[in-house]
Amino acid sequence: MSVLETQGLTKEFGDLRAVDGMDFEVDSGEIVGIIGPNGAGKTTFVNLLTGVLDATSGEIVFDGKSLQGSPVHDRARAGLVRSFQIPRVCDDLTLVENVRSAILSRERKNNSLFTVLDWEDDTRAEAVDLLEEFGLAEKRETEAEAIPHGDKKILDVCMSVAMRPKLLILDEPTSGVATENKYAIMDRLQNYFETSDSAVLFIEHDMELVADYAERVVAMDQGRKLIDGTPEEVLEDQTVKQRIRGEE
Amino acid sequence: MSQDTKTGVAVGIRQRFGNLSSAVGALLLVGAFAFPYLPGTGQYEVFLLGQILAFAIAALAYNVLLGYTGLLSFGHAAFFGGSAYAAGLAMQYYGMTELLLLIPLGVLVAGTIAVVIGFISVRHTEVYYALLMLALAHLIYVLTVKLYTITGGTDGVAITTPTIAGVNYLTAWGYAGYLMGILYYVILLSFVVTVVLLWTFMHSPFGLTLKTIRDDPERARAIGIPVRRYRWYASIMSGLFTGLGGVMYAFLNGHVTPGTVLHWSGSGELAFMTVLGGTGWFFGPITGAGAFILIRSQAQQLTEYWHFLMGLVLFLVIVFEPEGISGIGARIRRRIQRWRGRGGER
Numbered sequence: 001m002s003v004l005e006t007q008g009l010t011k012e013f014g015d016l017r018a019v020d021g022m023d024f025e026v027d028s029g030e031i032v033g034i035i036g037p038n039g040a041g042k043t044t045f046v047n048l049l050t051g052v053l054d055a056t057s058g059e060i061v062f063d064g065k066s067l068q069g070s071p072v073h074d075r076a077r078a079g080l081v082r083s084f085q086i087p088r089v090c091d092d093l094t095l096v097e098n099v100r101s102a103i104l105s106r107e108r109k110n111n112s113l114f115t116v117l118d119w120e121d122d123t124r125a126e127a128v129d130l131l132e133e134f135g136l137a138e139k140r141e142t143e144a145e146a147i148p149h150g151d152k153k154i155l156d157v158c159m160s161v162a163m164r165p166k167l168l169i170l171d172e173p174t175s176g177v178a179t180e181n182k183y184a185i186m187d188r189l190q191n192y193f194e195t196s197d198s199a200v201l202f203i204e205h206d207m208e209l210v211a212d213y214a215e216r217v218v219a220m221d222q223g224r225k226l227i228d229g230t231p232e233e234v235l236e237d238q239t240v241k242q243r244i245r246g247e248e
Numbered sequence: 249m250s251q252d253t254k255t256g257v258a259v260g261i262r263q264r265f266g267n268l269s270s271a272v273g274a275l276l277l278v279g280a281f282a283f284p285y286l287p288g289t290g291q292y293e294v295f296l297l298g299q300i301l302a303f304a305i306a307a308l309a310y311n312v313l314l315g316y317t318g319l320l321s322f323g324h325a326a327f328f329g330g331s332a333y334a335a336g337l338a339m340q341y342y343g344m345t346e347l348l349l350l351i352p353l354g355v356l357v358a359g360t361i362a363v364v365i366g367f368i369s370v371r372h373t374e375v376y377y378a379l380l381m382l383a384l385a386h387l388i389y390v391l392t393v394k395l396y397t398i399t400g401g402t403d404g405v406a407i408t409t410p411t412i413a414g415v416n417y418l419t420a421w422g423y424a425g426y427l428m429g430i431l432y433y434v435i436l437l438s439f440v441v442t443v444v445l446l447w448t449f450m451h452s453p454f455g456l457t458l459k460t461i462r463d464d465p466e467r468a469r470a471i472g473i474p475v476r477r478y479r480w481y482a483s484i485m486s487g488l489f490t491g492l493g494g495v496m497y498a499f500l501n502g503h504v505t506p507g508t509v510l511h512w513s514g515s516g517e518l519a520f521m522t523v524l525g526g527t528g529w530f531f532g533p534i535t536g537a538g539a540f541i542l543i544r545s546q547a548q549q550l551t552e553y554w555h556f557l558m559g560l561v562l563f564l565v566i567v568f569e570p571e572g573i574s575g576i577g578a579r580i581r582r583r584i585q586r587w588r589g590r591g592g593e594r
Contacts, residue, residue: 050470077472088470090463093456101460102471110457110473113449117456118264159471 306493323381358491366483404505526574
């Protein structure tokens with residue numbers, strides 16, 4: 001059963017059609033990679049899905065409901081959660097506080113005024129467990145501004161995972177990370193992919209990572225879907241080789 | 249309440265703040281309660297401390313927005329003055345004299361103003377939020393000046409001495425007795441209640457939500473936080489407690505005018521106090537309000553150009569210690585820790 005479905009999704013900026021009639025779907029628990037050259041419309045597509053941008057036309061159905069007019073925070077609480085290409089974490093908060101903030105939001109506890117967080121421990125325990133799972137437990141009391149870029153990327157994902165998404169969108173989870181660390185990050189994510197029943201949609205430039213981790217790959221170019229298939233089919237496709245992989 | 253629960257709270261406070269800070273806090277609290285009875289303390293000193301406490305309430309409330317939510321407001325005079333005027337006008341027109349009713353009335357009016365101008369202002373952020381708050385609050389100032397048949401215009405409103413739980417302490421004890429024996433304690437108690445409540449709120453899930461919004465609103469939205477709504481809630485909370493500070497100031501001063509409580513420069517003074525004390529520490533605005541009132545009272549005695557002196561202080565703080573007095577405190581704490589560390593190695 002599909003958790004996400006788009007029909008004719010289009011976004012125009014003046015004369016430019018950044019996303020042009022995208023028909024697309026993701027099944028529950030499926031891991032889908034999106035590839036495409038710079039300017040293919042991948043990030044705009046993600047921004048349409050998460051509600052940061054409003055579509056010019058077309059429809060998005062998530063978990064059986066239309067997302068028409070639904071704001072970013074409602075989509076996140078419904079389980080459509082994203083991570084960011086340039087990690088967005090709260091620099092002045094500790095790692096535990098960052099993750100806990102997401103857990104409290106998921107539990108709809110933001111309005112709770114009389115619970116002092118120091119003295120409450122169930123959401124804290126969950127945050128610590130999650131940081132443990134992603135290998136950040138040792139730094140849990142460190143403020144996020146003091147951790148390296150790679151760790152911030154993981155923390156960003158960790159906050160998204162804390163929402164218990166039905167669909168997790170990862171926007172270039174390894175961008176800006178040294179090549180030798182990319183697999184370390186992806187292995188931690190792989191662990192999550194295997195243990196959760198969330199569907200995952202990840203945008204990635206590194207074709208080897210896409211081949212290794214995605215179950216299905218969608219190639220985008222000029223706002224359109226170029227090809228949709230298994231990693232082997234898509235990565236060996238002639239147009240993909242020319243347009244995206246830069247091969248002659 | 250059982251003995252165990254009491255011990256539990258004491259242990260909790262010590263764990264949270266450390267032995268030294270808990271001891272200093274307890275000492276300051278005892279000192280504040282004993283203050284009117286200390287040798288050498290007269291009406292003027294009690295009045296001054298009362299004023300510091302009233303402004304500390306408002307500055308703590310101001311910091312809910314500036315320090316915790318990341319919103320700069322130039323409209324807080326509307327909450328401070330709105331509640332002061334509500335008390336004054338209720339006394340004048342409806343003969344309400346009971347302090348225990350006038351306080352909630354003032355707070356409620358400030359809260360209502362915050363609901364309305366907050367709702368409009370949170371549609372924007374940063375400088376636009378600040379200016380929208382300024383504009384809407386200034387509207388209230390101008391209306392108060394122009395509708396002089398109701399509000400007394402620039403002459404303001406006299407706050408006659410209220411009764412407290414039905415007793416007129418002014419006739420019973422005289423002014424000094426009323427100020428030092430009862431009004432001061434009402435203000436001190438309001439201050440303590442404000443500290444306890446706001447500290448709890450800022451360390452609750454609600455407080456963490458505001459801090460998340462302050463650090464990165466887009467991240468906050470991405471984890472499901474309705475950012476605009478929580479900025480509005482924060483504005484209302486800030487308005488309510490600023491109103492409590494305003495109504496305390498009104499009773500202490502005995503007279504309010506648009507110029508003293510509703511003018512936008514009053515909002516600027518609250519911003520000044522908060523920045524002076526430090527926005528990054530919960531107790532910062534208290535030290536800021538204290539330093540501001542003390543420096544101002546000394547400067548006013550020294551020269552008629554006291555505004556210049558205040559400007560100089562603000563300039564020096566922003567250039568040399570943007571984290572305010574609490575930043576200086578943090579630096580001293582780090583030095584002590586380093587010094588202790590070196591002692592340990594020897």
